[in-house]
Amino acid sequence: MSVNQYKGTLVEIDCSVLGVYQGIIQTVNEDDQSVSISKASKNGKKLLYPDVVIAAADIADIRFLNQLSVSPILKERNHSNGNRSSPKTPKLEKESQKQRTRTFSSSLSTSRAHRDKECFGIDSDQVSLQEDFDFEKNLGLFNKEKVFAEINKTCDPNVVRLADSNIRKEKKYRHDENVLTNSDKIVQREEKRSVWFSVVPSGTKVPAVTRSARDKILQEATKLGISSDSLREAMSRDICSVILQQNNRNSVVFVLSPETLSGPMNISLCGITAARQLAGKVKKVYIMTNRTVRDDDVVFRSELELCEMAGVKIVDGSKMLDIPVDLVVGCTLHPYLDQCAKWPSTSVFLVDPPFYSANLANFVLFPLLPLLSSVPVENDAACKMYIGDLGIPAKLYEKVYVTAEGLYPQDGFVARIRRA
Numbered sequence: 001m002s003v004n005q006y007k008g009t010l011v012e013i014d015c016s017v018l019g020v021y022q023g024i025i026q027t028v029n030e031d032d033q034s035v036s037i038s039k040a041s042k043n044g045k046k047l048l049y050p051d052v053v054i055a056a057a058d059i060a061d062i063r064f065l066n067q068l069s070v071s072p073i074l075k076e077r078n079h080s081n082g083n084r085s086s087p088k089t090p091k092l093e094k095e096s097q098k099q100r101t102r103t104f105s106s107s108l109s110t111s112r113a114h115r116d117k118e119c120f121g122i123d124s125d126q127v128s129l130q131e132d133f134d135f136e137k138n139l140g141l142f143n144k145e146k147v148f149a150e151i152n153k154t155c156d157p158n159v160v161r162l163a164d165s166n167i168r169k170e171k172k173y174r175h176d177e178n179v180l181t182n183s184d185k186i187v188q189r190e191e192k193r194s195v196w197f198s199v200v201p202s203g204t205k206v207p208a209v210t211r212s213a214r215d216k217i218l219q220e221a222t223k224l225g226i227s228s229d230s231l232r233e234a235m236s237r238d239i240c241s242v243i244l245q246q247n248n249r250n251s252v253v254f255v256l257s258p259e260t261l262s263g264p265m266n267i268s269l270c271g272i273t274a275a276r277q278l279a280g281k282v283k284k285v286y287i288m289t290n291r292t293v294r295d296d297d298v299v300f301r302s303e304l305e306l307c308e309m310a311g312v313k314i315v316d317g318s319k320m321l322d323i324p325v326d327l328v329v330g331c332t333l334h335p336y337l338d339q340c341a342k343w344p345s346t347s348v349f350l351v352d353p354p355f356y357s358a359n360l361a362n363f364v365l366f367p368l369l370p371l372l373s374s375v376p377v378e379n380d381a382a383c384k385m386y387i388g389d390l391g392i393p394a395k396l397y398e399k400v401y402v403t404a405e406g407l408y409p410q411d412g413f414v415a416r417i418r419r420a
Contacts, residue, residue: 006025006028007025007026007027007028008024008025009024009025009064010022010023010024010025010064010065011023011024011025011037011062011063011064011065012062012063012064012065013035013037013054013059013061013062013063014059014060014061014062014063015054015058015059015060016058016060018058019042019043020042020043021037021040021041021042021052021054022037022040022041022042022044022065023037023038023039023040023041023050023052024037024038024039025037026038026051032055033055033056033057034053034054034055034056035053035054035056035059036051036052036053036054037051037052037054038050038051040052194207195207195208195370195372195375195419196208196419196420197370197375197385197417197418197419197420198417198418198419198420199406199407199415199416199417200415200416200417200418202406202409204405204406204407205420206369206370206387206402206407206417207369207402208369208370208371208372208375209369209370209371209372209400209402210371210372210373211371211373213399213400214367214368214369214371214400215264216399216400217368217392217396217397217399217400218231218264218265218368218390218392219264220396220399221390221392221393221396222264224393224396226391226392228264228265230391231264231265231390232265232266232269232270232273233273234388234389234390234391234413235265235267235270235274235367235388235390236270236271236273236274236276236277237274237277237413238365238367238386238388238389238390238413238414239270239271239274239329239351239365239388240274240277240278240281241388241412241413241414242349242363242365242386242414243274243278243282243327243329243349244278244281246327246347246363248326248327248345248347249282249326249327250282250283250284250326251282251283251284251285251286251323251324251325251326251327252275252278252282252284252285252286252325252326252327252328252329253285253286253287253288253321253325253327253328253329253336254271254272254274254275254285254286254287254288254329254331255271255288255289255317255328255329255330255331255332255334255336255337256268256269256271256272256287256288256289256331256332257289257290257317257331257332265367267331267332267351267352268289268331268332269299269300269303270331270351271287271329271331271351272287272300272303272304272307273303274329275287275307275312276303276306276307276310276312279307279310279311279312280310280311284313285311285312285313286312286313286314286315286321286325287304287307287312287313287314287315288315288316288317288321288334288336289304289314289317290316290317290318317334317336320335320336320339321336324343324345324346325340325346326345326346326347327346327347327349328340328346328347328348328349329349329351330348330349330350330351330353330361331351333353333354337350337360338360341359341360341361347362347363348360348361348362348363349361349362349363349364349365350363350364350365351364351365352365352366352367352371352374353374354373354374355373355374356373356374356375356376358376359382361383362382362383362384363383363384363385363386364383364384364385364386365385365386365387365388365414366385366386366387366388367387367388367390368387368388368390368392369387369400369402370385370387370417376419384416385416385417385418386414386415386416386417387407387408387414387415387417388413388414389407389408389413389414389415
C-alpha cells in the first residue's frame with residue numbers, strides 16, 4: 001500500500017515532548033521524511049495556522065481515528081456496499097489500525113535509511129557511536145599555517161579581511177587616542193594641572209590646591225574652636241606684613257566690597273581690619289567702597305567706624321581717585337585696579353584673587369596655601385607671591401595631604417613662594 005493512500009485520513013500523532021497533534025493527512029514526503037496535516041490541533045486546542053509539517057524523527061506514535069476517518073479504505077468499502085456503512089467489529093478494527101501503522105512506519109524508516117546511506121555512505125544505525133572521537137589526533141592532521149597561506153594567495157590584496165583588522169599592533173589604547181592605522185596618536189586629554197611652589201629660602205615644596213580643599217581646612221579649624229574673628233585678625237596681620245616690607249608705601253588704598261562673600265573668610269572684611277591696623281604706620285590710608293552697607297552687617301559697619309576713628313579716609317567706590325598713590329590693595333575686583341596697573345609708580349597688591357590676570361598684580365597673598373585657579377601657568381617674574389600663616393594647627397593641613405612643617409618662617413607670618 002502506497003503512503004499516498006493515507007491522504008485524507010484523520011490521525012493523532014504523538015510527538016513526545018512536543019505534544020500530541022491531530023489533523024487530516026495531506027501529504028507524506030518520503031524525501032524530507034515529513035508528514036503534512038491540515039486542520040491541525042495541538043493537545044486538543046486549535047492552532048493559529050491550520051497546516052502543520054511534522055518531521056518523522058519527532059514522531060513517537062501514530063494513531064488512526066477510524067470512527068472519524070475518511071480514508072481511501074473506508075471510501076472503497078462504502079462504495080462496494082452501495083454506500084451503506086456496515087459496522088466493524090472492535091477486533092477487526094484494531095488489527096486494521098495496527099496494519100496501517102506498521103505500513104506507515106515502515107515506509108518512513110525505509111526512506112530514512114536511504115537518506116542516511118546517500119549522505120554518510122552507510123546507514124546511521126550501523127555506525128558505532130560508542131567510540132570516543134580523538135580530537136588530538138585529528139587536530140595534528142590540520143596544518144593551520146598552510147591553509148591560511150593558501151587563503152592569502154587567493155585573496156585580493158585590496159580587500160581588508162576581518163582577521164587582519166582584529167590584529168592589534170599595540171597592546172592597549174586610551175580612550176582619547178587616535179587608533180587609526182598609519183597615523184600618529186593624538187592625545188587630547190586635559191590632565192589636571194599639578195603646580196608646585198617652593199618657599200624662599202627654605203626650599204620647602206608647597207602645592208597649589210583648589211578653593212574647596214583650602215576651605216576644608218578653614219572649616220575644620222572653625223569646628224575646633226578657632227572663631228572667624230580670629231582668622232580675620234590673622235589674615236589682616238599677614239596683609240600688613242606684606243605692605244610693611246615695601247619701600248614705597250606712603251599712601252595705600254584698600255579696594256573692597258561690603259558684600260558678604262561665600263566661604264569661611266570674608267577677604268573684604270579682612271582688608272578693613274588691615275587698614276585700621278596700618279593707620280598708625282602709613283601716612284595716608286584710604287578705603288574705597290560704597291556706602292550701601294546693610295543694616296544687619298554689624299561687623300562691617302563697626303569696622304568702618306573704627307577705621308574712621310583711626311584716621312582712615314573712606315572714599316566712594318563709584319568714583320575713581322584722581323590722586324597719585326603708592327600701593328593699591330585689591331580685596332575685590334574693581335576697574336580702579338586696571339587703571340592703577342597702568343601707572344608705573346603704583347604697585348597693585350591682590351589678596352586671594354579668584355583668578356590670575358597677567359600684567360595686573362605686583363604682589364599676591366594667599367591665606368594658608370596658593371590657589372590652583374589663581375596662579376600663573378608659567379613662572380611670572382614680575383609678580384611676587386606670598387602665603388600667610390593663620391595660626392591653624394599643622395595637623396589640619398593633612399586633610400589635603402600637605403605637610404605644614406617649614407611652610408612659614410620662624411621670624412614672621414608670611415612666606416615668599418616661587419614656582420618650583
